[in-house]
Amino acid sequence: MLKDSAPRIWRMRDNLYRIRYSRCKACGASFYPARASCIRCSSRDVEVRVSSGLGTLVEYTVLYQVPARMQDNAPMVIGVVRLDEGFELYGVIVDADIKDLRKGMRVEAALRRLRVDGSSGLITYGIKFRPVIGAAHGEGSGRG
Amino acid sequence: MFINAGGAVEVDRHFDKGFKALALEAFRRLESGYGSVEPDTLVISSMAPESMSEQIGIAGVIADHLALRRLKVFRVEMGEASGLAAILTAYSLVSSGLSRGVLVIGVEKVSEYPVSLIAKVYSMIGDSDYTGLYGISPASEAAILAKIYMDRYGYSYEDLFKWPVLMHKNAVKNPHAQLRFMLKSDSYKDSPIISEPLRLLDAYPFGDGASALYISGAPGDTAVEISGVGSSNDSCDAVSREDPLFFRSVRESFDDALRMAGIARDRVKYIEIHDSYTPYAYIVLESLGLVERGDAPRKISMESSSIDTTYVNISGGLKARGHPWGATGVYQTYEVFRSLLGEAELSDSYGAVQSMNGPGSQSYSVIMRRVR
Numbered sequence: 001m002l003k004d005s006a007p008r009i010w011r012m013r014d015n016l017y018r019i020r021y022s023r024c025k026a027c028g029a030s031f032y033p034a035r036a037s038c039i040r041c042s043s044r045d046v047e048v049r050v051s052s053g054l055g056t057l058v059e060y061t062v063l064y065q066v067p068a069r070m071q072d073n074a075p076m077v078i079g080v081v082r083l084d085e086g087f088e089l090y091g092v093i094v095d096a097d098i099k100d101l102r103k104g105m106r107v108e109a110a111l112r113r114l115r116v117d118g119s120s121g122l123i124t125y126g127i128k129f130r131p132v133i134g135a136a137h138g139e140g141s142g143r144g
Numbered sequence: 145m146f147i148n149a150g151g152a153v154e155v156d157r158h159f160d161k162g163f164k165a166l167a168l169e170a171f172r173r174l175e176s177g178y179g180s181v182e183p184d185t186l187v188i189s190s191m192a193p194e195s196m197s198e199q200i201g202i203a204g205v206i207a208d209h210l211a212l213r214r215l216k217v218f219r220v221e222m223g224e225a226s227g228l229a230a231i232l233t234a235y236s237l238v239s240s241g242l243s244r245g246v247l248v249i250g251v252e253k254v255s256e257y258p259v260s261l262i263a264k265v266y267s268m269i270g271d272s273d274y275t276g277l278y279g280i281s282p283a284s285e286a287a288i289l290a291k292i293y294m295d296r297y298g299y300s301y302e303d304l305f306k307w308p309v310l311m312h313k314n315a316v317k318n319p320h321a322q323l324r325f326m327l328k329s330d331s332y333k334d335s336p337i338i339s340e341p342l343r344l345l346d347a348y349p350f351g352d353g354a355s356a357l358y359i360s361g362a363p364g365d366t367a368v369e370i371s372g373v374g375s376s377n378d379s380c381d382a383v384s385r386e387d388p389l390f391f392r393s394v395r396e397s398f399d400d401a402l403r404m405a406g407i408a409r410d411r412v413k414y415i416e417i418h419d420s421y422t423p424y425a426y427i428v429l430e431s432l433g434l435v436e437r438g439d440a441p442r443k444i445s446m447e448s449s450s451i452d453t454t455y456v457n458i459s460g461g462l463k464a465r466g467h468p469w470g471a472t473g474v475y476q477t478y479e480v481f482r483s484l485l486g487e488a489e490l491s492d493s494y495g496a497v498q499s500m501n502g503p504g505s506q507s508y509s510v511i512m513r514r515v516r
Contacts, residue, residue: 012273031384033274039379040386059295061287063279065338068264070279078284078339080383088383090280090288114277126278 004117009124016126019051019109021087030087053109054132055083062098069115081107081129095130106132145235145359146367147512149178150478152355155322155466157255163190163197164209166354167251171210174356178366181358183247185216185237189230191223191470195265196253206249216243223269223501224420226250227355227473228508232373234359244360250474251354262350266469269502271380283347285503286421287339289382293389293423294341297438301341305332307425308345308463310446315460320475322351322466346422353468355475363516368481371407371494372511374400382503391431391504398432398498401509405494409433412511413493414455414483416476418500419462428498429456458483473499477510484514 014020015033022034026043034048060079070076077093093101094112107129114126151173153166161169167188175181188203199205203219216237220230227250237243254262267281275285290304309329315321327345335343359370376396382388402409409432417432419425426440434451435443443451449458459465459479462472480495491514500507 015273033271033384039384059288059291061284061291061339061341062337063281063284063287063339064336065263065281065283066260067267067279067281068258068260071260073279076279076284078280078288080288090275090278090285090381090383092278092280114279124277128278 004122020048022046023049030085032087032089051083051085055081055107057105057107058082092128094128108132145238145370146363147357147359147481148364148367149174149358150481151177152320152475152478153353154320155351155353155468158352163251163253167206167249170249170354170356183245185243185246187230187234187246187248188219189226189250189470190252191226192265222506224469225499225501225506225508226470228499231477235373238361246359249356250471252468252471253352254468255350255352283339287342290423299441303441304422307422311461311463314449314458315464318459318465321460321464322349323464348420348462348467351466351468353471355471355478367516368484368512369515371513372401372405374509377506378504380505389427393507394428394431394504397507397509401511405511411494412454412496414490415496416480417498
């Protein structure tokens, strides 16, 4: 539990370094994490896609009671991000002063360090989100 | 199917007791209160004994410590909802004929590690490859849902803080509650923020506990009938759902239990619900269909602790009775059992228990009534 497993991190690489989501070919719903069936209509006809990583901050909280192994990051900003492909997920928001955060601001995926296993030296990386530099607030703006 | 006996240990930081001593104490209280029982099956509900007590096969170890023999032994684990999942399991064992009498003991050691480690273990109730790995804890998810709730329905934080005040008031009268002291309506001002806007007083306290029930097919001298049970599931996270403020699995499990009992929801005069964080109390009451969406903070009575004619969390709830994880569903059921037997006002009506893991990720419901 408190030690990282190299095979686990390796096999999760597609999910850690990219945002893989499911899109249902039957009803058109997109959702994260990717699943074998549609969480809306139960169709098995779903495909896995990779998100552009661009989205909008829908809601957020500042977490002070941070779980073990994440304490170097305290306090953490946890947000709900609506990706441009039309699904929402929870993500860690970085590279922003808490006072500058606004609902509706544009954010983008960024590869960041998640945690370090001191005993074996394993460093786990994963996707967090940062504000799009120079972007205006509001959905649909700030591309490019 | 009947509940014939029950007992509970005070929820507290029991630095002097491990899980074996807690389970034994709950069993002793059951027998001292209702007479000796002769189970042929032991079902232990416990969420995280591997992490908190370095114990696998906890049910076998407890069976040995209680010196019960010739038993069928099981442990049931479904995160925070383990307790009620264990009661559904016991119900199934007795109704199938495999067991004659099932001793259910919910037991959990939660409190004796640093808060960050407890928060880490508690974070494992979600998907560990997603929220768990990123440190997106249950408290932060509850905080986000609180903000969405306040935004959608136009409540302030102070409006929502009614719930902890009410739960503390109720817990004062519950002999096995962890937080038996009153709060003022502005007590939050001195309470540290755990994930804004939620404060420590919006979250359940960390405490250890054990509670026991005896379930059999015979009513005996005093008994409460299990009239209906239900269970359902949903996504592990709330935000991938069409509406994060409606816990569909809570509704489905409750509707299934009502249908099995053959009653309408207004026949339920007392319910214990899973209020791990303040916003979940309101979302659960609305998802159960006991109050219109967005109305729970307005409609909950601070005088009678009721919504319309249904009493809610007379025990003090997870918020103030406490939430020893896998034991909680057994505590809730014991509290409703005890009230149905002891409160004249409830002697001719139905009581219910609602339990869930995470934000309605998996749900269980039980409906009961006094028969003797």
